[in-house]
Structures are given as C-alpha cells and as structure tokens.
Amino acid sequence: MTLASFSAASRVTAISRLTALRVPPTVAFAFAVIAIVIAWSLAPGLFTNHSPVVGVTAEKLLSPSAAHWFGTDHLGRDLYTRVVYGTASSVTSALIAVVIAAVAGGLIGLLAGFLGGWVDIVLARLVDVLLAIPNFLLAVIVVTAIGFDTTNAAIATGVSAVAVFARVMRSEVIKTRQAIFVEAAFLMGGSRWHILLRHVLPNASRSVLPLAVLQFGLSILVIASLAFLGYGDPPPASDWGLLISIGKDYLKWPWLVYAPAFVTIATVLSVNRISRWLRKTD
Amino acid sequence: MTNAYLSYAAKRLAQAFVVVLLAYVFTFMVVSILPGDPITNVLRDPQNGFTEDEIRQIIAAQGLDQPIPVQLWTSLSHFVAGDFGRSMRSNRPVATLIAEVLPSTLILASAAFAIALLLAVTIGYGTQFLPKRFGQGLLRGFPSLFLSVPNFVIGLVLIHLFGFQLGLFRVIAPDSFWATFFAAVALGVPVSARIAEVLIANLDKESEQEYASVARGRGLTRMRLFARHLLKPSSLPVITVTALAIGELLGGSLITETVFGRTGIGSLVQRSVSTQDLPVLQAVVSLAAVVFVLVNLIADLVYPLLDPRVKLIGGPRARPTTADDGAVATSVAATS
Secondary structure, three states: OOHHHHHHHHHHHHHHHHHHOOOOHHHHHHHHHHHHHHHHHHOHHHHOOOOOOOOOHHHOOOOOOOOOOOOEOOOOOEHHHHHHHHHHHHHHHHHHHHHHHHHHHHHHHHHHHHHOHHHHHHHHHHHHHHHHOOHHHHHHHHHHHHOOOHHHHHHHHHHHOHHHHHHHHHHHHHHHHOOHHHHHHHHOOOOHHHHHHHHHHHHHHOOHHHHHHHHHHHHHHHHHHHHHOOOOOOOOOOOHHHHHHHHHHHOOOOHHHHHHHHHHHHHHHHHHHHHHHHHHHO | OOHHHHHHHHHHHHHHHHHHHHHHHHHHHHHHHOOOOHHHHHHHOHHHOOOHHHHHHHHHHOOOOOOHHHHHHHHHHHHHOOOOOEOOOOOOEHHHHHHHHHHHHHHHHHHHHHHHHHHHHHHHHHHHHOOHHHHHHHHHHHHHHHOOOOHHHHHHHHHHHHHHHOOOOOOOOOOOHHHHHHHHHHHHHHHHHHHHHHHHHHHHHHHOOHHHHHHHHOOOOHHHHHHHHHHHHHHHHHHHHHHHHHHHHHHHHHHHHHHHOOOOHHHHHHHHHHOOOHHHHHHHHHHHHHHHHHHHHHHHHHHHHHOOOOOOOOOOOOOOOOOOHHHHHHOOOOOO
16 A cells, blocks of 8 residues: 555545534534633633723613613623623533533443442432432522532532433443443453443543533523522622623613523523534534 | 232332432431531521520520431431421421412412423424424424523513513512413423423424324324324323423422512522521422422333333333334233
C-alpha cells in the first residue's frame, strides 16, 4: 500500500464523517444561542455599558427601546444588563447540578450494574426512594437543610437528578457487560478494573452525554424555580428566575417578566434541541 | 386472577411499602444529618424570644436531645401508626394542618391532570391527521416547547393575559372558577408534554401497523380509527409515564400555588420551608412518596390485566414499546 492511496482513503473517511455530522439548521441555531449565553456568562461587560446594580431612578420602568433592549426595572436598571450579568450564575449553577447528578448517579449506576448481586439490590432501592420523592420537592427539602443560596440550590437540584442518571447508567452498563468484546477482554485476562475503565465506562457513558445535556436544560428550569421561590441568592443578584420573580410584582410592565423568561426559554429549548440531535447522531 | 398475578401483586405491594419507609428515613436523614442546624436556628432566632431554658424544654419535648437513631426510630414508628407529630411553629398536629389544605390541592391537581390528558390526546390526534407540512411539525414541537418553559412563567403569562388584560379572573380571588382553571392549565401543561411525547411516539408506531392500514382501508372515520385502533394500543406505555408524571403535579403545585396565591399543600410547604418547620416538611414529603408509590403500584398492577403479553417474572416493569415478539412468546403471563 502506497502512502498516496492511504491518505486518499483517510480523506474519504474524513469527508464522510463530516457529512454524517452535518448539522441541521435548527441545531446550528441552537449552538449559536448557547454560544451567546456562554459569552454572556464569561464576559458580561463586553455586551453592555450599563451597570447591573446601580440604576437611574429617573428612567425607571421604561418600555423596551433601542437604548434599553429589555426596558428598565423599578429601580431604573437596564433589564438587558441584569439578564446578561445574571447569566453566569444561572449557567454555572446548572452546570454544578449536572456534574453532581452525573458523577453521583453515574457512580451508583456503574457499581450497581457492574458488581450486581446485593450491591445492585441495595442501590436499586436507594434509586427507588429518590424517584419516589417528587424531584422539585426533593430539591426544596435539600436546599432547606443546607441553606438558601444559589450554590446550594444547584447542589439540591443535582441531588434530585441523581436517580435518573443512576438508572440510565445501570442499564447501559448491564448492556455493555454482556457484549462479546467485554467477554473477550475477560478471557484475555483483563482485570475487572481494566475492563470497567477501558471498555464498560466509555461505552456506557455514550448515552449519558445526551442525558447530561438534557439535564442541563432541566436544571436551569429547576434552579430558576428555586430562585423564583426565593431559595437562591437574594437581590441584587440577577439570576434569571429571580428576575422573573421580581417582575411578577410589576405585571403592569410585562416585559419585566417576558424578557428574562424569553432568554430562559430560548436557552433551554436550544439545549434540548442539541440533546435530541446528540441522541440521534449517536 | 391467578396465583401468578396474586404473588406478583403481593411482591409489588411489599416493595412499595419498603420504598415508602425508606423515603421517610431518607428525608429524616437529609433534615437531621446535613450540616446546618435548622431547629436551633429557628428557636434561637431573637424574634421568637425564647430563653435558653425554654429552648431546652422544647428540644426535650420534641425528643431532639436523643441520639439520632433513637429519634429516627421514634418518629418512624409514629409515622407508621399514622401520627405525623406536631408543627414546630404552631404546635398544632401536622395531620390537621395537612387535612386543612389538602382539598384545595386535590382540586387543582386533578383539574391539572384532566387538562394534561386532554391536551396530550389532542396533540396526539393532531400529529396523526393534520397536514404533514403545516400543522403537524408545529404540534410535534409542542412537547419540547412545553418542557422548556418554567411553569411559573406559564402561570404569570396566563395571569397577565387572562387576568390583567381580559379581566377573566382576579388574583385576589384565587378560588374562583377561572382562577382555578388557569392555575390548573399552568400546572398541567408541563405534565401534558411528558405524556404527549410518549403518546406521539406510540401513535406513530401503531399507525404503521397493518391493522391500522386495514382500518383506514375499511373507510373508518378519523375519530373511530384514532380512538379504537391507534389510541387504545398506545395507551399502555402512556399509563406508565402518566403514573410517573403524578410526582410532577405534586412538585409543581408548590410553584403554581405560589404564583396564583392559592392556599394548599404547596403553600404549606413554602411556609414551612421559610420557618424551617421540619415535621411538616417531613410529613408532606412522605405523603408525596406514598401517593407516588401508590399510583405507580396501581399502574403496575393494572398493566398485566390490560396487556396479557406483559411478563410477570421479576420486578422490573415490562414496556410494550420495547417488547418484541420474542418477549411475547416467552411470556409467562397469567395463564388464565
């Protein structure tokens, strides 16, 4: 085999991989939305000249205009600025929640599926219990126990989602464990740990990724709900849920609710779209 | 009813009982072991004006000076006997507090549930019969959209549009018909999305079946085709997801009741959270677990009666969506 034919072959696979990965327009749009949200959370100062905390009292409750895209709130603060500055906290807390849920749930599912026997039985009951308590109620209880602030709300949201990850991980691990290549690895003398890390984990985690993305969107909603009920950081923080919560007292100026709600919905919709796409391309 | 079914039922019942007990223990652990000391925080709150002596008395009266396993045992045995203890705030029995607000939440939740089902079936119907390019794509996007909207936003939008703009109801009269109706809509929409997702997937599958083509060929009306040949076989997995969605109704009522200013279990929880009234919280969480487990138990028990293909061996619930012909052949379902 010559070098030329080898490189030609590899180019063909590269092209076919690109076509296989062809991104539908809605997904591209979803990625664009997420990119904006990430940019907002990394460098909010680049996107606005106003202050998120200090308002101009003379300009309170203005409707949306070129100067104030989302209008201004009851203290004359630019709402768009508040949304942009609230992004970091809203996004990071959802990320914390997903990491907690995926790591704890993944570990539970991995142990239950891989070890089987009584470990599986005990862990399955634990998962049943977590599933039996309504998610949101569970998050509320946990955040009550550990105290009201946004990080704790994120932890509580993560705890309430552990069961879902444990379930999926367990069934994936069991599926992979029965695969022929795993059996082959056993026969070739691979240790349990080697097989767990080299074969089972990478295969099982493939279906955990779309779930994690989906859960990221859900976590944004749950954390917003907790913030809405006042279990997150108090104002002047400007988490999306908190902004909507403040807006609800000024329903005569509906953009105070609609603008942050729109940003939340657009973000979660985009995340869900990406998750669906990941599941399909897998 | 055969022996196989009865032993299956007994096994599931025992499992359900264990899960409820464990849920109680779990909540107890969460509130008593996690860092932070809500109880003395409340008692030592200067606003309450308890002296150190009184605090000690209260703690002794509630049995909070006992070691945690002892506390757990006492409260668990009371719970099994149906005694939820007393509220730390008002010193009234928790059971009374819950009984006072339960009817309002039941009305809201059952209305929301009815709306969710109706909405899901309507969406399902539309996805089968609307023109492909125009209405169908839109309808298929609905579940995903519904699941992306925080349910307090749905509530606020409804209040803004129908309460403020159209004047259909007033927020200060939360128990009026229209206020209850819109609260139920707000609560039901996310639940309907979960049901609709599963329903649509199954309707699509059923409509490709040969018997569906035959029914179409016989010239059945759309309504009849939908109800008898598509909806009926699709309803089994829908039962499973519906039972799971019940929990969401309970959790969601917390927010919906706050948004609409209703008094109910949700607002009781919210009040108890802000005053850190742990006995009330513990009772509500345990009750929610009881409801959830019961509903799922019923679904599990109804399942094999509706679909004889469902396997009765082992604990896990069979799902007709994934059950292939092999599973049907090997099923040991009630050999009636």
